Amino acid sequence: MKHDQPIYDVIISGAGPVGLFLACELALAKCQVLILEKAKSPQSPFKRLPFGIRGLSAPSIEALYRRGLLEELEIHKRLKNPHATSVQQGPRRQVGHFAGIPFHEGDIDTSLWKHRLTSSTETNLISEMEEIETVLTRRTEVLGVEIKRGFELTSFHQTEDGVIVQSGEQSFQGHWLVGCDGARSVVRKLGGFEFESTEPEFTGYSTKVDIADPEKLSPGRNLTDRGMYLQSQPGFIVIQDFDGGAFHSSEKQITLEHVQEVLRRISNTDVTINALHFATTWTDRARQATSYRNGRILLAGDAAHIHSPLGGQGLNLGLGDAMNLGWKLAATIHKKAPEGLLDTYYTERYPIGAQVLDWSRAQVTIMKPNPQARALNSIIRDLMETRDVATYMAGRVWGIFTHYDLGNAHPLVGYSVPNFEFEDGRRIGEFMRDSQGILLDFDTNTSLKTLANEYGDQVKYVSGKAKEQLGLSAVFIRPDGMIAWASDGKPDRQSIRQAASLWFTQFIS
Numbered sequence: 001m002k003h004d005q006p007i008y009d010v011i012i013s014g015a016g017p018v019g020l021f022l023a024c025e026l027a028l029a030k031c032q033v034l035i036l037e038k039a040k041s042p043q044s045p046f047k048r049l050p051f052g053i054r055g056l057s058a059p060s061i062e063a064l065y066r067r068g069l070l071e072e073l074e075i076h077k078r079l080k081n082p083h084a085t086s087v088q089q090g091p092r093r094q095v096g097h098f099a100g101i102p103f104h105e106g107d108i109d110t111s112l113w114k115h116r117l118t119s120s121t122e123t124n125l126i127s128e129m130e131e132i133e134t135v136l137t138r139r140t141e142v143l144g145v146e147i148k149r150g151f152e153l154t155s156f157h158q159t160e161d162g163v164i165v166q167s168g169e170q171s172f173q174g175h176w177l178v179g180c181d182g183a184r185s186v187v188r189k190l191g192g193f194e195f196e197s198t199e200p201e202f203t204g205y206s207t208k209v210d211i212a213d214p215e216k217l218s219p220g221r222n223l224t225d226r227g228m229y230l231q232s233q234p235g236f237i238v239i240q241d242f243d244g245g246a247f248h249s250s251e252k253q254i255t256l257e258h259v260q261e262v263l264r265r266i267s268n269t270d271v272t273i274n275a276l277h278f279a280t281t282w283t284d285r286a287r288q289a290t291s292y293r294n295g296r297i298l299l300a301g302d303a304a305h306i307h308s309p310l311g312g313q314g315l316n317l318g319l320g321d322a323m324n325l326g327w328k329l330a331a332t333i334h335k336k337a338p339e340g341l342l343d344t345y346y347t348e349r350y351p352i353g354a355q356v357l358d359w360s361r362a363q364v365t366i367m368k369p370n371p372q373a374r375a376l377n378s379i380i381r382d383l384m385e386t387r388d389v390a391t392y393m394a395g396r397v398w399g400i401f402t403h404y405d406l407g408n409a410h411p412l413v414g415y416s417v418p419n420f421e422f423e424d425g426r427r428i429g430e431f432m433r434d435s436q437g438i439l440l441d442f443d444t445n446t447s448l449k450t451l452a453n454e455y456g457d458q459v460k461y462v463s464g465k466a467k468e469q470l471g472l473s474a475v476f477i478r479p480d481g482m483i484a485w486a487s488d489g490k491p492d493r494q495s496i497r498q499a500a501s502l503w504f505t506q507f508i509s
């Protein structure tokens with residue numbers, strides 16, 4: 001190690017969406033960040049449409065909006081419907097699915113989601129991996145994050161006050177290391193993390209092929225008595241082969257002959273593939289690290305949890321990890337964190353990850369090619385036509401119900417703050433770009449302003465009447481937009497201080 005080398009606050013392994021977003025959060029909070037990325041180039045056909053398609057759920061949309069990044073994503077403006085395989089409009093517009101069973105816009109009763117304002121941000125949007133990474137990379141550059149591409153993290157060791165990271169012959173020094181290096185995370189493997197697992201049922205294939213006789217395949221998603229195939233656009237085929245994940249685990253090369261054999265067997269046709277342009281495999285193996293921290297090593301995104309892409313939640317889960325971890329790690333680095341703040345990253349995010357893993361397991365169960373699964377599938381299909389079930393499914397898929405258990409002082413505590421609109425047209429989300437806590441005071445009570453000042457630059461005071469206040473008088477919002485405290489009546493300053501003490505350090509008392 002050369003003596004003139006910088007010591008970074010945080011080294012992040014992996015410039016995927018989670019590593020990039022975490023870097024933005026840390027740099028916003030004035031941390032010095034280095035990202036080491038194994039790949040020389042960020043480009044890949046699997047990051048572009050149609051395979052690179054990613055559904056963003058409400059918490060991700062809010063996170064990007066709150067940091068002024070949402071407006072830079074363009075693709076959702078031209079592709080309104082992430083899940084439909086046919087172009088439908090109106091109340092029957094398909095807006096999501098569970099195990100391939102669609103739910104429709106007109107069946108969803110959003111009035112049941114009381115903590116979401118009707119005028120709030122969108123609940124679901126479509127985007128593309130490449131675009132998300134491009135927008136995030138641009139922001140990291142503005143914020144001064146250093147990204148070294150073509151630098152694979154190969155090993156590391158922690159000392160009492162830092163981490164020395166090795167990329168081949170080169171060393172880098174940081175105070176913290178975060179593994180955002182995806183499903184096969186080296187940081188997780190070398191960092192002594194346990195990775196609990198349920199085994200896969202199938203190998204999934206994403207392929208681009210030329211088909212000699214495409215009329216032999218049906219369009220859209222097809223459950224057959226041997227598996228599933230989906231043709232979203234001509235030549236773009238996704239297949240699920242219930243082989244217990246054997247082919248994926250074998251790490252054999254994916255040949256044209258193999259894809260043709262699998263497609264013929266699953267589709268029950270003698271379809272012929274003329275050319276295989278690209279192909280990748282995946283499984284429904286579900287695994288989650290039993291801890292997200294080991295000393296100065298942390299995990300986020302796919303490095304901490306993997307599951308099948310069914311229902312598309314992995315990216316959303318990872319962005320949620322980054323939004324939760326960034327400000328807590330920054331406060332720890334700047335010595336502004338109350339005791340135990342960093343531990344709440346795991347206690348809050350692990351249960352959310354576990355729910356997503358279960359959601360994907362439940363879908364696999366009713367997709368299996370056996371009579372029992374088909375029977376249950378048909379019942380869920382009927383139930384999906386009801387308003388209650390469609391609303392529940394949308395709430396789960398879009399992350400509307402996401403909340404942290406922060407005690408039950410007020411029903412809104414632990415939920416994402418509604419995007420209150422003030423009388424001058426500004427919204428509370430616009431005040432969150434710098435990642436400070438906010439004491440939102442609808443009654444312009446000067447004593448609350450004094451109280452906010454007790455936390456220095458960690459907390460900002462915002463006051464004014466909102467068009468819809470949901471009966472609230474004041475709200476304390478964490479930097480990640482989650483409600484830490486709320487009051488319907490006259491605010492009790494002591495209860496605010498008590499709630500704030502979990503998240504911020506008081507400088508004046």
Ligand SMILES: Cc1cc2nc3c(=O)[nH]c(=O)nc-3n(C[C@H](O)[C@H](O)[C@H](O)COP(=O)(O)OP(=O)(O)OC[C@H]3O[C@@H](n4cnc5c(N)ncnc54)[C@H](O)[C@@H]3O)c2cc1C
Pocket residue numbers: 013014015016017018019036037038039051053054055056151152153154180181182183184185186187206282300301302303309311312313314315316317318
């Ligand atoms: C077919 C498919 C469809 C999907 N659809 C959706 C969807 O609609 N919605 C959704 O939310 N999710 C979806 N997902 C899941 C989503 O893509 C992942 O959860 C997400 O990409 C995870 O982001 P990440 O940054 O944690 O990991 P990755 O995106 O895997 O990024 C990890 C990065 O780390 C780098 N890296 C790896 N090892 C090292 C190393 N040793 N040193 C340095 N760098 C390293 C890699 O090169 C990579 O750039 C889908 C996944 C698949 C496969």
